[in-house]
Amino acid sequence: MSAFFRVVWIVVKKDVTVxxxxxxxVLTTVFxxxxxxxxxxxxxxxxxxxxDDVSAAILWIAIAFSGxxxxxxxxxxxxxxxxxxxxLLAPADRPAIYVGKLIGILLLLALVEAVLVPLIxxxxxxxxxxxxxxxxxxxxxxxxxxxxxxxLFAAMLVRARTRDVLLPIMLYPMTVPVMIAGVRxxxxxxxxxxxxxxxxxxxxxxxxxxxxxxxxxxxTFDPVMTD
Amino acid sequence: xxxxxxxxxxxxFGRRKALTNVTFTCEPGQIVGLLGPNGAGKSTLLNILATLxxxxxxxxxxxxxxxxxxxxxxxxxxxxxxHDLFLYPELTARENLAFFAxxxxxxxxxxxxTHALEQAGLSARADDYVxxxxxxxxxxxxxxxxxxxxxxxVLLDEPFTGLDQASTAALVSRLRDRQRAGRLIILATxxxxxxxxxxxxxxxxxxxxxxxxxxxxxxxxxRYQAAVAARPA
Numbered sequence: 001m002s003a004f005f006r007v008v009w010i011v012v013k014k015d016v017t018v019x020x021x022x023x024x025x026v027l028t029t030v031f032x033x034x035x036x037x038x039x040x041x042x043x044x045x046x047x048x049x050x051x052d053d054v055s056a057a058i059l060w061i062a063i064a065f066s067g068x069x070x071x072x073x074x075x076x077x078x079x080x081x082x083x084x085x086x087x088l089l090a091p092a093d094r095p096a097i098y099v100g101k102l103i104g105i106l107l108l109l110a111l112v113e114a115v116l117v118p119l120i121x122x123x124x125x126x127x128x129x130x131x132x133x134x135x136x137x138x139x140x141x142x143x144x145x146x147x148x149x150x151x152l153f154a155a156m157l158v159r160a161r162t163r164d165v166l167l168p169i170m171l172y173p174m175t176v177p178v179m180i181a182g183v184r185x186x187x188x189x190x191x192x193x194x195x196x197x198x199x200x201x202x203x204x205x206x207x208x209x210x211x212x213x214x215x216x217x218x219x220t221f222d223p224v225m226t227d
Numbered sequence: 228x229x230x231x232x233x234x235x236x237x238x239x240f241g242r243r244k245a246l247t248n249v250t251f252t253c254e255p256g257q258i259v260g261l262l263g264p265n266g267a268g269k270s271t272l273l274n275i276l277a278t279l280x281x282x283x284x285x286x287x288x289x290x291x292x293x294x295x296x297x298x299x300x301x302x303x304x305x306x307x308x309x310h311d312l313f314l315y316p317e318l319t320a321r322e323n324l325a326f327f328a329x330x331x332x333x334x335x336x337x338x339x340x341t342h343a344l345e346q347a348g349l350s351a352r353a354d355d356y357v358x359x360x361x362x363x364x365x366x367x368x369x370x371x372x373x374x375x376x377x378x379x380x381v382l383l384d385e386p387f388t389g390l391d392q393a394s395t396a397a398l399v400s401r402l403r404d405r406q407r408a409g410r411l412i413i414l415a416t417x418x419x420x421x422x423x424x425x426x427x428x429x430x431x432x433x434x435x436x437x438x439x440x441x442x443x444x445x446x447x448x449x450r451y452q453a454a455v456a457a458r459p460a
Contacts, residue, residue: 003332010329014315021317085279086313086372090330091303226281 004099007092011100016107018077025073025108033066033112034119041123048125055124056186059116060142060179066112067146068168070105071154079158094222102151102217109143126190134199135189141206142182148213149174156224178213181205229290230254231276231380231411236285238271238435245271246435248285253413253428255379258406260426261415262451268435269415270310273382276413277307289380303331306378310385312369316358320349320368323357324375331376343371346401362389370398374405381405383414387421399425423447431455 019025040058044050078084087097117135121128128135153170157163185202188195231253238246246268253259261269274280276287278294278301286293289301307313314323324343328336344350347367357365366389373381381402387395402412402425416422422429423446431438431454438454 006332007330010326014318014326017322018315018317080311081314081316082309082311083313083315085274085309086307086327087330088279089277089302089305089307090327091299091332092330093299226279 004093004096007090007096008100008103011087011097012103012107015074015101015104019104019108024077025070026111028073029066029070029108029112030115032069033062033116036062036065037116037119037123045123050124053183053187053191055120055126056183056190058124059120059186060182062116063109063113063139063143063182064146064172064175064179067105067109067143067150068171070108070112071147071150071171072164072167074101074105074108075154075158075163084155084158088225094225095218098151098155098217098221101155102147105147105151106143109147113139113143127192127194128190130194131189131196131199134196134203135186138182138185138189138199138203138206141203141210142178142185145178145182145206145209145213146175148210148217149178152217152221152224155221178206178209181209230288231413232288233272233276234286234288236272236275236282236287238268238275238280239283244435246275246282246432249432249435249437250285251430251437253411255409255411256406257428258402258412258414258426260422260429260447261413261432262417262419262422262429262447263415263432264455266434267432269432270384271435272432273307273384273413273415276380277305277382278302303376304379305382306373306376306380307382308366308369308373308384308386310388312365313372314357314365314369316356319354319356320344320347320360321353323368324372327372328375333376339375343375346374347371348397363391363394366390367394367397370401374401377408377410379410381410381412383412383416385416386414387416387418395421419448419451 037058044054075084088094117128120126150171154167157166160166181202185199185206188199188202233249233251236246236249237244249272261272263269271280275282289297292301294301318326321340321344324340325336328339333339344353349364349367352364357368360368370386386398390398399421406412429447429450431451433455438457
């Protein structure tokens with residue numbers, strides 16, 4: 001087990017070092033996510049008031065779009081010098097390599113969300129500080145579910161010529177349940193009178209999706225990467 | 228790894244046949260040249276030998292174990308240098324080698340990396356980013372990355388591409404050194420002149436099918452041309 005987490009740590013450390021040097025993914029995903037929020041804010045906020053629950057939907061749209069961008073670019077980086085093959089050739093547990101890549105993308109999206117959530121609060125008058133702990137849990141659970149599937153698909157498609165088209169086509173239908181649970185759960189927290197029971201229900205559902213998606217991804221990563 | 232056995236290996240990508248019934252056996256201490264025109268299936272075969280692809284038919288055994296039941300242990304005894312060099316341009320030469328040394332679970336990473344940099348003749352450039360290196364320098368780092376864990380089976384895909392004479396001579400010398408240490412080296416190349424001086428055995432692959440090496444003491448180039456000419460219409 002310690003060998004598994006050692007490999008996870010080595011992959012995460014490498015991904016963070018590469019990203020800190022280039023800042024390519026951080027800058028593109030943050031700017032993209034901010035642009036999405038700004039466009040919706042100018043379109044949907046009229047006289048300082050937004051449509052009910054729209055802030056939660058826009059938050060998750062921005063996370064899904066910037067997450068897809070991050071997934072594609074992360075594996076494009078591994079494709080350029082065929083380094084993914086070098087990772088797969090190492091005598092390490094391949095699921096550990098998957099977890100390492102997943103954590104790298106989660107860290108990146110955590111940064112994006114740290115910028116996005118205050119913007120949503122600012123532009124849509126959403127009460128982001130009403131239940132901050134629950135909101136963070138909702139974001140963490142939803143992002144894990146989205147990225148668990150996304151990391152697997154992005155790795156699978158790394159050698160496909162049409163990967164940029166195929167990734168969203170494969171990813172969005174699979175993660176629709178996660179997105180719906182994320183939007184409904186976040187909306188329950190951000191409405192003027194938060195519905196904590198409803199938020200708890202959607203959070204539980206997200207947790208269940210995470211467990212299922214993570215188990216499936218860990219189970220299938222090795223065989224799908226060999227062919 | 229005592230012996231590498233490739234038995235009736237075929238590989239299909241959809242309806243396209245990349246390899247058809249490839250069979251051969253290699254022993255430790257050999258340098259085997261995998262020769263054939265573009266698209267002959269050399270890289271596909273190397274990827275199968277590296278356990279990165281599974282054959283559609285047939286089997287590869289490493290000693291008495293297959294890639295399926297050997298898993299990580301088999302991979303730990305293989306070193307591969309691909310046509311793309313498996314290096315991160317945003318990292319320095321030292322960081323690249325240290326990353327792979329850690330990933331392979333090697334003890335005393337610092338010493339291993341320092342030795343590898345010396346072998347590559349890049350000690351003075353160890354802390355420079357790989358993105359600033361010439362193709363030849365990158366190739367030298369990549370070769371040392373592939374040899375970090377002293378693999379029993381070394382797989383090289385077009386290792387002489389973009390190398391000047393001095394770098395080619397250094398690579399040939401390094402490969403002979405590994406051969407003397409009893410390692411099995413399989414290299415795919417188009418450079419018949421270098422291959423003729425280096426390989427102890429040639430395997431010709433034409434359109435994904437192995438073609439018998441006529442041998443007979445003739446130069447490799449002549450034997451290769453005879454094999455290409457004998458390809459089925």
